[in-house]
Amino acid sequence: MDILNYIDGTLVGPRSDAWLDSVEPATGTVHARLPRSNADDVQAAVEAAERAFPMWSALTAAQRSEIMLAIARGIKERFDELAEAESMDQGKPVWLAKAMDIPRAVDNISFFATEILHTHTRAFETNTSVINYTLRQPIGVVGCISPWNLPLYLFTWKIAPALAAGNCVVAKPSELTPLTAFLFSQICIDAGLPPGVLNIVHGLGAECGKAIVAHPKTKAISFTGGTVTGADIARTAAPMFKKLSLELGGKNPTLVFADVDVDAVAKKVARASFTNQGEICLCGSRIFVQRPIYDAFKQALLREIATITVGDPRETTSRNGALVSEQHLEKVLSYIDLARAEGGTVLCGGERVHLEGRCANGYFVAPTLIEGLGTECRVNQEEIFGPVATIIPFDTEDEALRGANSTTYGLAASVWTNDVSRVHRVARLLESGIVWVNTWLERDLRTPFGGVKSSGVGREGGEEALRFFTEAKNVCIQF
Ligand code: NAD
Numbered sequence: 001m002d003i004l005n006y007i008d009g010t011l012v013g014p015r016s017d018a019w020l021d022s023v024e025p026a027t028g029t030v031h032a033r034l035p036r037s038n039a040d041d042v043q044a045a046v047e048a049a050e051r052a053f054p055m056w057s058a059l060t061a062a063q064r065s066e067i068m069l070a071i072a073r074g075i076k077e078r079f080d081e082l083a084e085a086e087s088m089d090q091g092k093p094v095w096l097a098k099a100m101d102i103p104r105a106v107d108n109i110s111f112f113a114t115e116i117l118h119t120h121t122r123a124f125e126t127n128t129s130v131i132n133y134t135l136r137q138p139i140g141v142v143g144c145i146s147p148w149n150l151p152l153y154l155f156t157w158k159i160a161p162a163l164a165a166g167n168c169v170v171a172k173p174s175e176l177t178p179l180t181a182f183l184f185s186q187i188c189i190d191a192g193l194p195p196g197v198l199n200i201v202h203g204l205g206a207e208c209g210k211a212i213v214a215h216p217k218t219k220a221i222s223f224t225g226g227t228v229t230g231a232d233i234a235r236t237a238a239p240m241f242k243k244l245s246l247e248l249g250g251k252n253p254t255l256v257f258a259d260v261d262v263d264a265v266a267k268k269v270a271r272a273s274f275t276n277q278g279e280i281c282l283c284g285s286r287i288f289v290q291r292p293i294y295d296a297f298k299q300a301l302l303r304e305i306a307t308i309t310v311g312d313p314r315e316t317t318s319r320n321g322a323l324v325s326e327q328h329l330e331k332v333l334s335y336i337d338l339a340r341a342e343g344g345t346v347l348c349g350g351e352r353v354h355l356e357g358r359c360a361n362g363y364f365v366a367p368t369l370i371e372g373l374g375t376e377c378r379v380n381q382e383e384i385f386g387p388v389a390t391i392i393p394f395d396t397e398d399e400a401l402r403g404a405n406s407t408t409y410g411l412a413a414s415v416w417t418n419d420v421s422r423v424h425r426v427a428r429l430l431e432s433g434i435v436w437v438n439t440w441l442e443r444d445l446r447t448p449f450g451g452v453k454s455s456g457v458g459r460e461g462g463e464e465a466l467r468f469f470t471e472a473k474n475v476c477i478q479f
Pocket of ligand 1: 145146147148149150154172173174175203204205206208209210213224225226227229230232233247248249250280281383385411451455456
């Protein structure tokens with residue numbers, strides 16, 4: 001199967017005729033090829049976007065909303081096909097793509113399509129003869145670059161507010177998971193999105209992604225991916241004075257206090273650590289447990305992890321599927337080796353899982369829990385982004401907070417306790433953009449989303465995203 005670029009309303013191959021293989025992680029076999037686009041393809045996409053901008057930005061919010069809602073309906077109509085494609089490309093179970101990724105893609109588009117019907121701007125009365133009002137205007141051509149872990153989910157999370165605000169977009173999905181973005185381009189054509197409003201260019205980050213970031217006509221870049229890549233993008237974009245939203249890596253703490261229901265919370269903590277094979281930037285990878293319940297909680301967590309079946313993503317019985325690529329598999333296994341070298345004890349998992357039949361060559365890793373490592377060791381400092389978590393005892397709230405805040409990251413934290421005062425104290429002191437209390441991954445799309453420290457710059461979600469994708473202009477009138 002050939003995945004094609006979507007430029008100026010049509011599906012086209014790369015100008016250089018260079019292609020990349022797309023591998024199915026559950027089987028290790030090539031299932032498609034995708035364009036290895038370069039700066040020429042990006043140039044064509046930017047030109048198409050520039051041509052479309054005057055028309056798209058001049059539509060009323062209601063007109064843009066109508067087209068975007070048709071796109072959301074198009075996703076729903078191809079729901080099963082999209083879920084199966086996402087699973088094949090990424091390695092996640094089909095049931096999870098149906099429960100999480102594809103519904104969320106629909107929600108992303110519908111949310112921003114309707115949010116723009118309810119926005120307002122502000123006016124400031126300086127005195128009886130001077131009034132100011134603020135316009136929020138679309139920026140022009142913007143670049144959106146997304147990662148492989150939640151492919152269509154994060155791709156639409158960026159594109160939807162950009163388009164809703166009246167911008168034209170040049171977007172690039174991860175080269176590891178291009179398939180649903182390709183299907184999405186077909187859906188946009190069928191929904192009647194005018195040519196050039198959205199352009200999707202496939203290829204490698206260092207080539208195609210970099211060309212989007214470096215292009216003088218892309219005025220804002222919304223990026224989700226690794227922290228090292230984010231720094232590279234900032235180096236290119238900052239001297240060009242582009243607006244930048246960087247959603248980067250995490251090393252998220254889970255804080256379990258002694259007053260909780262051990263069995264019930266262990267179930268939820270296992271989900272927070274291992275959903276999507278641990279390949280969610282929000283997964284809790286460092287589990288801090290208060291000493292009085294440490295042993296009981298550890299045993300309950302191990303019992304829960306034992307129920308996580310690793311298997312063929314097509315099977316409904318598989319709770320976890322394959323890791324996204326062979327390279328990522330090697331990275332995750334190398335961190336498990338490092339944990340042993342740093343003096344950690346692997347309590348469960350700790351190895352590649354070899355399946356029979358169709359998935360014999362797939363990239364599967366058993367959910368792994370490690371204890372005995374200090375907060376400062378590399379395994380507790382660096383993002384692994386796989387089914388690997390550490391468990392660490394603590395005595396006091398201060399100690400838990402010190403451990404939680406000890407990394408350079410600050411994306412999300414979860415706190416498990418029934419003590420209301422503690423909830424408020426701890427939530428204020430955690431260095432992270434998101435704090436969940438007695439829950440995890442509960443998302444209201446109106447809320448600000450993003451990280452602090454090395455987890456990123458800027459916020460997405462709700463009005464924050466619309467603010468990012470518009471420029472404020474003050475109009476001051478003397479009358
Ligand atoms: P990555 O940084 O390798 O790639 C992300 C995207 O950027 C891909 O499309 C890639 O092709 C592109 N890219 C790579 N180098 C580039 C460059 N120099 N210029 C422009 N584009 C470039 O990340 P990944 O491995 O795909 O994703 C995993 C990372 O994403 C993890 O660190 C994870 O925590 C992070 N992530 C963060 C969030 C969040 O919301 N904060 C969400 C999901 C994933």
